[in-house]
Amino acid sequence: MQSQLPLYPEQASNFAPPIDALMIFITSICVFFAAGITIAIVYFFFKYRRKTPDDVGIVTREDSRLEAAWIVVPMILAMVMFSWGAVVYVDYRHTPSDTLDIYVVGKQWMWKVQQPNGLKEINELHVPVGRNIRLILASEDVIHDFFIPAFRVKMDVIPGNNHYNTMWFRPTKPGRYHFFCSQYCGTNHAIMGGWVTVMEPTDYAAWLSGSGAGGANPVVAGEKLFAEKACVTCHLANGTGRAPSLNGLYGAQVLLAGGTTVTADEAYIRESILQPNAKIVARYEPLMPSYQGQLTEEQILALTAYIKSLQSQPVPVQGAGVAPAGGGETAPATEKR
Amino acid sequence: MSEHSEHIVSPKIYVAIFLVLIVGTSLTVWAAFQNFHQFNIVIALGIASVKASLVVLYFMHARYSPKRTQLVIVCAIFWLAIMLALTLADYRTRQPRASGLISPTGVYYA
Amino acid sequence: MSDTPSPRVYEFPDMHYLNSSYRAGIRSWLLTTDHKRIALLYLASVTVFFFIGGVLATMIRIHLLTPGGALVTPETYNKLFTMHGVAMIFFFLIPSIPAILGNFLIPIMIGAKDLAFPKINLLSWYIYIVGGCFVLYSFSTGGLDTGWTFYTPLSSIYSNSAVTPAVIGIFINGFSSILTGLNFIVTIHTMRAPGMTWFRLPLFVWSHYATSLVMILGTPVVAITLLLAGLERMFHLGFFNPSMGGDPILFQHLFWFYSHPAVYIMILPAMGVISEIIPTFARKPIFGYTFIAASSIAIAVIGFLVWAHHMFVTGESTYAALAFSFLSYLVAIPSAIKVFNWTSTLYKGSISWDPPMIYALGFIGLFTIGGLTGLFLACLGLDIHIHDTYFVIAHFHYIMVGGAVMGYVGGLHFWWPKITGRLYPKALSRFAAIVLFIGFNLTFFPQFILGYLGMPRRYHSYPPEFQVLNVLSTAGASILALGYLLPMCYLTWSMRYGKVAGPNPWPATGLEWKTDSPPPTENFHVTPVVDWEPYDFRNRPDLGLVAGGAPLAPAHGDD
Amino acid sequence: MHRTGELYGQFQTLDQQKESATLGMWIFLVTEVLFFGGMFLTYTINRHEYFTAFGISSNTLDIKLGTINTGVLIMSSLTMAMAVWSAQVGKKQLVTGFLIATLALGTVFLGIKVVEYKQKFDHHLIPGRSFDVWYRVDHPTATDDPKEIANEREELHKATLTDPDIQSHGQLYFSLYFAMTGLHALHMIVGAGLLLWLIKESLRGRFTPQYNTPVENIGLYWHFVDIVWIYLFPLLYLIDRHR
């Protein structure tokens, strides 16, 4: 397990062991040189410290063999590093032929994933363990980069129809791992991330066909709706969007524009969706479109269930829809993170 | 440092070069209307390079300049070549796109 | 203590470049063509940008104290690091050593009265100021949030910040760099004093020659690249615009064609400074003069062949990636040569612990770490993981702050007595160097680990598991800020109250030490004739170190 | 600026001064090569990718005007070279004459360029919202030859079959066209300014066999600008002309 201060992320793909090995190899060479030079400097520094003010150093003979040695030895070591790195890289850039293809589209600032059977996810990626996965990456606007530290892989996501990248990996360990956007792409670059879920192949198959936890669960359905109906585009989890973050909303006190507060219960959430302008959250514009007639009753329930599930998510300090506790500056649920 | 007993190029040479340049221009326009297939660009750039060299060598006196000036010119060409060659090296060796993929943004790649 | 002695009490010279001018007052500065005064103009303006960049850096670090971001909104954070990068790179570090120390010293070191084109030199400074004003205008009206790399299409189409004035400012500033480089090259070619052969040039001059090569060959490319991006933004033209079928990767090729070599613009002059300081305070000829000189040129040339190592995961061709990785390892070799030769110079030297030497040793240590971590990044397999993480941030701060800025501050300490004619308090500056060293490592070492753990750069908020290391880094940054504050204070103080330095306080062998401190406007009272080898302490009775001055050993081993 | 052949304070000899100036000019030209080089690279990559669109767009340029302009510029290079020669052999009147001729030819070049730009504007070939490669064939004027227009329409149709997004890719071409010729023209304007100064000085009889560095160096610049055009002409005007 990971210690409190780990030195490397979890190893969860076929690329993690070779890349970590490479890291250790290069580190040892570099430590060797850095230590050697430091020790030499410090030693000379004390050993040859000037004794008298007009002391002059002894002229040492230059030796071209010495010069040659410290050209050739680093050169050889460098070539070893290069070759080893090249092997790993070529492997990474050369996708095997038996991959499971998943489409990933980046846009400011979210990831849309499409599973082979057409199932769509937002900021989530489910993959089976042990299969070679190929991600086909495209961008709708600027350059992004899909980065999974636990897998040690990343690849830029380039806009334009004549240019898209692919990346591949083979997850080796079930679990949930962070993925990030690691090419700077504008305001919310930092929160353009999510989770990769590595599942046992049977679980994955069940998940895909929707018979597993996913399909019937209103929270999951709500999460999907939340993305599909574009709620996410305004309601960013970290509160930097045009609309308040809904994290921790359910059950909390909401400060309205008039200065009054209201408890965010199911009715309030329902009203907010269907008649958004009935109660306007303080500090926000009445931007939200009404979803009256666009959502079935079942969908509203699913959305409500999803919003309720966000109760356990961290509430951003700024931009939460919930009222400050007791007039203080921080939101009540902040400590939950 | 004082090697230059300045070389004066005679006007005759200038005029001759001028005529060659005009002929080159006509030639390149003529060539543009013929189809040499993949050599179209080679011919166009070939003629342009001959013309440019003549300008550098005679109008700009590079032929009679000190070695150092000539080195400066070579450097310019060399660095330009680095920039073009290494960048094109990337573009020309990009992996052929996997064919038959539907792009996630919905455009089909043949 | 066996510091360099200052047994004699010196008089401050009556006439020197600071007080002799046929113009009076502020005009004598704004219209000067004296390279020494222009150097001081640069010193003032570059310091302003360092201060701006430093304050922005401090805000970045404070913001990153908590995972959610402690200080500013995401937009503002993005502006902070962009403006920090732009101010530090284009307006502080690139002009710092060349335009200040290079400007001041190159003519004196080669025994000339001025640069070849003094008016163009002044023009360079004005261009720098105009470019700087555009950039400051951009900073103050809407800021800039594209990252210092200006990647399209974010910069050319999507960003809502003041990209246009910033791009224009950097474009303009490019010409300052170009003209400075041009001036140096011509000066070094044509203005050397009698006897100053190429292989008697101080290594500082060699490294500036190499730097100038990069400036004139690289800068025009970034100028046109940013211009094209700017045109794309201003007039909706299309060069890289993917929605017109353009290729945003092409922008990166063009950008890095300059910006990789530009990192050598930043480090080569610092290497030059170190190559002066080490032999002076070890009191012996530098080990491997020709190798160090040649490696400067090699870095400048090979440095142009590696740029796409910033693009390993953009989807560039595998073959190109292999070539660029290979060449990146090749460019590490000349740096290795320098590091080894500097270290060997210390062997059997007579090493004083004067402040410039402390800075120089700090430089070697930190530059080595920074350079060695460049090898991690140049490694194709490894770069897949650490590209665009804090590992990169740590790498380049080690080189640029630990290396180049350390070299710059060390160089200022070394030549301060020459520039101002006065000495600064030694103990205090030694202390400052150590504070810098400690603060620096505390700030940036944790970032290597952060990077390997997968924290991407340019993140205004981050997962909570990264907090401990970020807090360490912020703590270090506050020590670092103190480390910079100290020299700013005591150097300013010394201008007025410092002890008079005399012409050659260390003593050192270069021509610049054979004239008054501060030097007269025309640099030398009589044109010097050079008949000694560089860094030769034994055959220089004028230094007052060796009685008699009989040659005890060949100055340069067997080369 | 300064008096004839004056030795500046920083130099030891006039030779050294001249050597420095010439070296400086050449190095400046190196930077110019790389400056334009960036655009040539952008051009190469895009042309390679979108050859059809570049061909179609190139064919909309007026080859007559282009060729004439090339001739004019080469001519101006000749007169510039002659001005240098006249200075070297000490024919003061000739210097002025040739300089004026050079300036005149440069102005003609720029004038023709303006006419060409105007045409592009009229044909809606300026990148942006109103850009339309079809505009000319859809809105023929009275002076247009109907057969030619029909021909062009035919070509455009064919091109659209190979490159459906010719509207976008045509904009890439014209962006490059305007950027490259625009910066070239800007260099011409700067050159014209320098020529004006040279003419002023030469009217005062400044240039002699001993002192003619400014004429020579500005000449170098002028020839360089000519060389850029020598490449721009085939690259922009002469793509895919044969049909």
Ligand code: HEA
């Ligand atoms: C002054 C600035 C400077 C300098 C000198 C360098 C020097 C080097 N840099 Fe660095 N670099 C930057 C500034 C600098 N860099 C910046 C600013 C970025 C990020 C830009 C951005 O994206 O914002 C960057 C990014 C960067 C990357 C891209 C990372 C990424 O984004 O994925 C790479 C990859 O190859 C790289 C490599 C190198 C190498 C190999 C060197 C070499 O020149 C180092 C050579 C030195 C040594 C090797 C040490 C001394 C040698 C020895 C002690 C002997 C032992 C040697 C061997 C065994 C070979 N650098």
Ligand code: HEA
């Ligand atoms: C020359 C170049 C240079 C220099 C000197 C520095 C100096 C510093 N830099 Fe920076 N940095 C860059 C070049 C440089 N940087 C670049 C190019 C980037 C990338 C930008 C991008 O991604 O686009 C970057 C990015 C960058 C980041 C990453 C941001 C991100 O990706 O999210 C961080 C974070 O810690 C950082 C920190 C610092 C710190 C703490 C210093 C310290 O060394 C600064 C210390 C200096 C001072 C503090 C000023 C002097 C002190 C005083 C005058 C005392 C009084 C002042 C105060 C008390 C405030 N820098």
Ligand code: CUA
């Ligand atoms: Cu998307 Cu960063």
Ligand SMILES: [Cu+2]
């Ligand atoms: Cu680099």
